[in-house]
Amino acid sequence: MLHLSDPPAFYRLHVFLCTNRRPEGHPRGSCAAQGSESLRNYLKARSKELGLGDVRINSAGCLDRCELGPTMVIYPEGVWYHFRTTEDVEDILQTHLLGGGRVTRLLLQPTDTPETRRQVEA
């Protein structure tokens, strides 16, 4: 919750992409094993290309939603996304980071589980 005495935000948007990597065969898997590092690199490069100086793209350690990965969370909204492809990341870039909208098909709800995601993607 924001407080009246809080200083203004340093970044308009702060994006954290999980790039945690676990050993092969770990029961929870990991976002890096599902390609999050190259998708992070893509988002950073595109953000720079478009001159998004008020948006910070950061790698994050495990965000503890591994079974739904790869995952990212965007602040100050606290909106979570699941993403798999450069098209997904480009959609998040164009729609959310640039346009202020939401990519509904990739949104993670607080209650999402791998099962509910499978239903959304079916």
Ligand code: FES
């Ligand atoms: S490994 Fe990415 S959320 Fe845990």
